[in-house]
Amino acid sequence: MRLICLSVSHHNTPVEMRECLSITPDRIESALSEIPIRVGEFELIREMVFLSTCNRLEIYALISSTDELEEVSNSIFQPVLTYLRDVFEVPIHPIEPYIRFFTGNSTVAHLFQVTAGLDSIAIGETQILGQVSQALDIALQCDSARHVLASLFRAAIHAGKRVQNETEIGRRPVSISSIAVQLAETTLGTLTDKQILVIGAGKMGGYAITSLREHGAQQITLANRTYQRATEMAAKYGGVALPFENMPDGLKEADVVFTSTAALQPILQQDLIGKIMSRRPHRPLTLIDLAVPRNVETRVRGIANVQLFDMDDLQRFVGISDNGSHQNITYAKSIVAEEVADYEKLLRVIPFIGELHKKVEQIRQFEVARTLRHLSDPDPEVLEQIDLLSRALVRKILHEPTMHLRTETNQETLNDYVDILSRLFDLSEPEPDLSLKKVAI
Numbered sequence: 546m547r548l549i550c551l552s553v554s555h556h557n558t559p560v561e562m563r564e565c566l567s568i569t570p571d572r573i574e575s576a577l578s579e580i581p582i583r584v585g586e587f588e589l590i591r592e593m594v595f596l597s598t599c600n601r602l603e604i605y606a607l608i609s610s611t612d613e614l615e616e617v618s619n620s621i622f623q624p625v626l627t628y629l630r631d632v633f634e635v636p637i638h639p640i641e642p643y644i645r646f647f648t649g650n651s652t653v654a655h656l657f658q659v660t661a662g663l664d665s666i667a668i669g670e671t672q673i674l675g676q677v678s679q680a681l682d683i684a685l686q687c688d689s690a691r692h693v694l695a696s697l698f699r700a701a702i703h704a705g706k707r708v709q710n711e712t713e714i715g716r717r718p719v720s721i722s723s724i725a726v727q728l729a730e731t732t733l734g735t736l737t738d739k740q741i742l743v744i745g746a747g748k749m750g751g752y753a754i755t756s757l758r759e760h761g762a763q764q765i766t767l768a769n770r771t772y773q774r775a776t777e778m779a780a781k782y783g784g785v786a787l788p789f790e791n792m793p794d795g796l797k798e799a800d801v802v803f804t805s806t807a808a809l810q811p812i813l814q815q816d817l818i819g820k821i822m823s824r825r826p827h828r829p830l831t832l833i834d835l836a837v838p839r840n841v842e843t844r845v846r847g848i849a850n851v852q853l854f855d856m857d858d859l860q861r862f863v864g865i866s867d868n869g870s871h872q873n874i875t876y877a878k879s880i881v882a883e884e885v886a887d888y889e890k891l892l893r894v895i896p897f898i899g900e901l902h903k904k905v906e907q908i909r910q911f912e913v914a915r916t917l918r919h920l921s922d923p924d925p926e927v928l929e930q931i932d933l934l935s936r937a938l939v940r941k942i943l944h945e946p947t948m949h950l951r952t953e954t955n956q957e958t959l960n961d962y963v964d965i966l967s968r969l970f971d972l973s974e975p976e977p978d979l980s981l982k983k984v985a986i
Contacts, residue, residue: 546591546607546608546609546610546693546896547607547608547610547621547648547649548605548606548607548608548648548649548652548653548693548697548892549605549606549607549608549621549622549625549646549647549648549652550603550604550605550606550646550647550648550652550655550656551603551604551606551622551625551626551629551644551645551646551647552601552602552603552644552645552646552647552655553566553601553602553603553640553643553644553645554600554601554602554603554645554664555600555601555666555856555857555860556645556664557643557645558640558643559857560837560839560855560856560857562639562640562643563599563600563601563602563837563856564837564838564839565635565639565640566597566602566635566640567597567599567602567809567837567838568595568597568602568633569597569807570597570679570683572633573595573597573683574683574686574687576632576633577593577595577683577684577687577689578687580628580632581687581688581689582628582689586627586631587624587627587628588609589608589609589624590606590607590608590609590624590625590628591606591607591608591609591691591693592606592607592684592689592690592691592692592693592694593605593606593607593625593628593684593689593690593694594606594680594681594683594684594689594690594694594698595680595683595684596659596676596677596680597680598673598676599721599749599835599836599837599856600665600666600721600837600856601659603659604625604629605652605656605694605697605698606624606625606694607693607694608621608624608625619646621648622646626641650885650889650892653697653885653888653889653892654881654885656677656697656698656701657700657701657704657705657881657884657885657888658881659673659677659701660673660674660677660701660702660704660705661704661705661708661714661877661880661881662674662705662708662714662719663708663874663877663878663881665721666721666724666856666859666860666863667719667720667721667723667724667863668719668863668874669713669714669717669718669719669874669877670718670719670720670721671709671714671718671719671720672720672721672748672752673705674702674705674706674709677698677701677702677705678702680698681694681695681698681699681702684698692895692898692899693892693895693896696888696891696892696895697888697892700884700887700888700891701884701888703884704880704881704884704885707880707884708877708880708881711876711880712873712874712876712877712880713873714874714877720749720752720756721749721752721835721856721859722749722750722752722753722755722756722803722805722835723752723756724859724862724863725753725756725803725833725835725854725859726753726756726757726759726760727760727862728833728854728858728859728862729801729803729831729833730760731862732831732852732854733800733801733831735761736757736760736761736762736801737761737762737763738763738764739762739764739800739801740764740766740798740799740800740801741757741762741764741765741766741799741800741801741802741803742765742766742767742768742787742792742795742796742798742799742801742802742803743757743765743766743767743768743784743802743803743805744767744768744769744792744802744803744804744805744806744812744813744840745768745769745803745804745805745806745807745835745836745840746767746769746771746774746775746777746778747805747806747807749805749835749836750767750769750778750803750805751778751781751782753803753805753835754767754778754782754783754784755782758782758783765783765784765785766784766785766786766787766795766798766799767779767784767785767786767787768786768787768788768789768791768792768795769786769789769806770789770806772786772788772789775787775788775789793817793820793821796813796817796818796821796830797821797824797825799830800828800829800830800831801830801831801832801833802830802831802832802833803833803835804832804833804834804835804836804840804841805835805836805840806836806840807836808836808838808840809838810838811839811840811841811842812840812841813832813840813841813842813845814842814844814845815842815844815845815847815848818830818832818841818845818848818851819848822848822849822850822851826849826850827850828850829850829851829852830850830851830852831851831852831854832845832851832852832853832854833854833859834853834854834855834856835856835859837856839855839856841853841855890959891951893959894950894951894959894963897950897963897966897967897972898947898950898951900972901943901946901947901966901970901972902943902947904970904971904972905939905942905943905970906939909935909936909938909939912935913931913932913935916931917931946962946966949962950962950963
């Protein structure tokens, strides 16, 4: 088995390419449900989780290693690339130069860094923790995450929570929206007297309004396709709700606009902004586009007195201003390193635990079937209770040895446990390290 990750992110991929890879949670869930792994042409993919955010698409997978895959460099990633191409209709050739490949323990370390907010545009941003949790939930619902990826993501989430609870990252949270507000303040000066329009009433919009209030903004208007949602958020965070169809009125009055909708096509086109600016030719307009795919047409940059910033501009701003840094970021990294080391110890025994559970499950099924052969015309409810009882007994019996294997920190003792159980249960030799070796690509 090989533990791998394919990553396309803000680190080396321009926003116009990232927006082509924006895949919604609903689409991921539908794909994993309708075109399952472990069968047909995707039988080599044993487990898979998609992490899709505004600034990254990452696919974590457990691949059955074959001699054919091992013989050709990078071919271990081919099953996942094929799934991405055939199921999501993503053209692989244009994006391949931007893909970062991870395998083994580099996959573990990368996910932990991502979940802790240490790999984001805004270092220490906390929204990613919820996005990682959602990615795992979808994979569990679709049965595409099992022992290995479920344990990996849970361990990464635990590490992320530790970073939030034990460092300044949790006490002084950072978000893309808060960085965008800092960019607006740097560009325009004080926001106290500025007319501000926020388009989009999702989490990003809520974070933006909260940060705007913290920076002294007083005049905030919120527009959203669902007006009720806009009124609810305006009441919660402060501001005035505006019907989406009246958005041009809000644009006409605004000094700065933040957009963060899930629209697949630009909602602010060159023609619209051109008409708005013709009515206010001497009053500048600043547009900050927080969406991927982008909400603002790039041709807007050519209109006089209009400034447009997108995610790539935001990343450059962070790099120049060093926003998003934290005094104890070193401590956050040490927490992640500690958690990675603990998980890598566990990762060595996960395949063995799977073999143990598989062997006992085979025994359970055999004994239940043999018992049922002696029953004539059994009641369906009795059959169900027998099955439930046998499953409960297996769980109870395996609980203690499994917990000892998962929590033992002494490697010599752990090796003894594995050796003894292998002999007692006549287990086949598992692949204990999941190819925990770094691959430079």
